[in-house]
Structures are given as C-alpha cells and as structure tokens.
Amino acid sequence: MNDSPAPVAAGRSCGTCTLCCKVLAIEELSKAHGVWCPHAKPGRGCAIYETRPGSCREFHCGWLVSEGLSEAWFPASSKIVLMYVENGVVAVVDAGRPDAWKAAPFYQQLKAWSAAFLQHDRQVLVRVGDRTIAVLPDEDADLGPMAPGARVIIETARAPTGKTLYRARRADASPAQ
Ligand code: SF4
Ligand code: SF4
DSSP: OOSSOOOOOTTOOOTTOOTHHHHSOBGGGTBOTTSOOTTEETTTEETTGGGOOHHHHHOOOHHHHOTTSOGGGOHHHHOEEEEEETTEEEEEEOTTSTTGGGSTTHHHHHHHHHHHHGGGTOEEEEEETTEEEEEOSSOEEEEEEOOTTOEEEEEEEEOTTSOEEEEEEEEOOOOOO
C-alpha cells in the first residue's frame, strides 16, 4: 500500500466501491490478496471502519487521487485498482474479471503510459491474482507469479529499423547465503 498517500481529489470518494478490500493483501490482518476481507461489506464499506488497520487508512487508489482519470476508472465498475508507485503504475485487477484491463479505455491508457514511462525507467505492470504482466509498447509480457523480492527488469534492443524494442524479464531474489 502507499507510503504517503496523495490527497483525495476534489469530488472523489470511495462511495459504493470496496474493491481494494478484495484485491489487496492486508498485512495487519494476514489477509491475502484476491479474497474479501472478513470485515468488508462489499458495495457498502468496512464493518470496523473506526478501528481499521493503518494500511487501510493510508491507502488511496489512483482513481481516488487523480482528477485526470475519467469516471470509467472507478474501481467498482472498472474492476481495476490503480496504484501509483515509486517506479510507475501497478493496475491490480479483480481476478473475477481477469481481462478487465484489456477493455477500452484501460488498455489504451496503459499502453500510452508504458510508452511514456519507459523513457524515464518507469514501468506499467498489471497484476491479476498471482500473475504479473509487464505492459510494453509492442507486447504484454506475462511474467507469471512473482516470488517475494522478485523484480521486473526491462531491457532494450534496437530493431533493424532503428526502433527501440522493450522486453521484460523477471529477476528473482538471490537465495540467502
Ligand atoms: S479501490 Fe479506491 S475507490 Fe475503491 S474503496 Fe479502495 S480506495 Fe476507495
Ligand atoms: S479492514 Fe476494512 S478497510 Fe481494511 S480491508 Fe478490511 S474491510 Fe477494507
């Protein structure tokens, strides 16, 4: 979850959305990602709102903080929880709708971000359940499950035409010595 959440954008509120209570892991509750929190009242809110864990209090998804993102990105309907992270964007998709990120306007936006971000060593990743997918300008690289400590590495190559090609691979953490 975010370390220092950006402020909620004017006119935005969670309303009927509770999707982050399903798709994100909550360490304090030992709740895995992809399953509803036992305290969630889907579509209505949190049964322990006043005493919810710190990570829940601090979390603001991308839609909540970005006036520039259209209403289409409202997580309850898009089925995508966007997270702005230090090195780019992670779109966490409800595994009950695993292809939600491929629909318009989401896929086109993810591709546009990818083309722009890669020039600044930033990444656009999609997470669906245990899978991590790197969205690249010319392909989507399904890197499978990421073990703890694993990272996504983006490499470049030059096509015969001179065009820059991006390829992604998973770098697993080194085993402890
Ligand atoms: S996903 Fe975003 S809008 Fe939905 S409940 Fe979480 S923070 Fe609120
Ligand atoms: S404690 Fe409340 S806010 Fe936190 S994940 Fe569970 S239902 Fe959501």
